[in-house]
Amino acid sequence: MQAQGAEYQMHHLYVQNHDWLSRWLYTKLGCCHQAADICHDAFIRILQKWRHQGHFPDIEQPKAYLTTVAGRLVTDHFRKQSLEQAWQESLASLPEKDVPSPQLLLQLRETLEEVDRILNSLPQAVRDTFLLSQLDGMTYKQIAEQLQVSERTVKRYMAQAFAACILLENDEV
Known part of the structure; x- marks a missing residue:
């Protein structure tokens, strides 16, 4: 019964907040595709936490919670983007024979x-x-x-x- 309750809570969290979180992420990223990807990843992260803990986390303020989870993912996204740019610049600076x-x-x-x-x-x-x-x-x-x-x-x-x-x-x- 607890699993069914947790599944309902996850479904409810998703249905009630998915569109809002997607719009919030779009304002941060300026790209609807990246916003959709990170929104998806945020809900997956919450689902993984729920499965790892064995129960759905008690979320009193869903938007604040989702903002925190998604915000960390946005930070990771920008860090990876910066790393990718440095990687590409480094490769471009190599002579062809050294690639x-x-x-x-x-x-x-x-x-x-x-x-x-x-x-x-x-x-x-x-x-x-x-x-x-x-x-x-x-x-x-x-x-x-x-x-x-x-x-x-x-x-x-x-x-x-x-x-x-x-x-x-x-x-x-």
């Missing part, structure tokens, strides 16, 4: 997307520390000065970032 094979390009792209996902799951300070170290080549002391934290904190942040990277590597095995 990797299609198979290698696919592997590189998938790895880049996974690293991006992992980095964006880290707290901001950890992510900033990792990027300053790995991309800008800064020492821990320089990072500590720039972020106004102790070197010990920088070491802790780096350990946290490396642990996330190691988990990524182990998941691929």
Whole structure:
């Protein structure tokens, strides 16, 4: 009986809010197709959460809840779009003889997307520390000065970032 009630709640949430959420997303994205895709993804995300938890979440303010879920998806969309643009610009700057094979390009792209996902799951300070170290080549002391934290904190942040990277590597095995 609980599952039937949850199915009804999901159906009701969808019927009552789908059109509103699609319009809200259109105002953010300016594209009806992207708005439809993200609207769909928002309801799928809620459905997955319901299935994972074993019961439908108690949603007191459906529009606020949907705005939060869809807003996160919009942020992900723009981050992926930015990553895609940087990827295309990087490839375009390579001499033709240095362009990797299609198979290698696919592997590189998938790895880049996974690293991006992992980095964006880290707290901001950890992510900033990792990027300053790995991309800008800064020492821990320089990072500590720039972020106004102790070197010990920088070491802790780096350990946290490396642990996330190691988990990524182990998941691929």
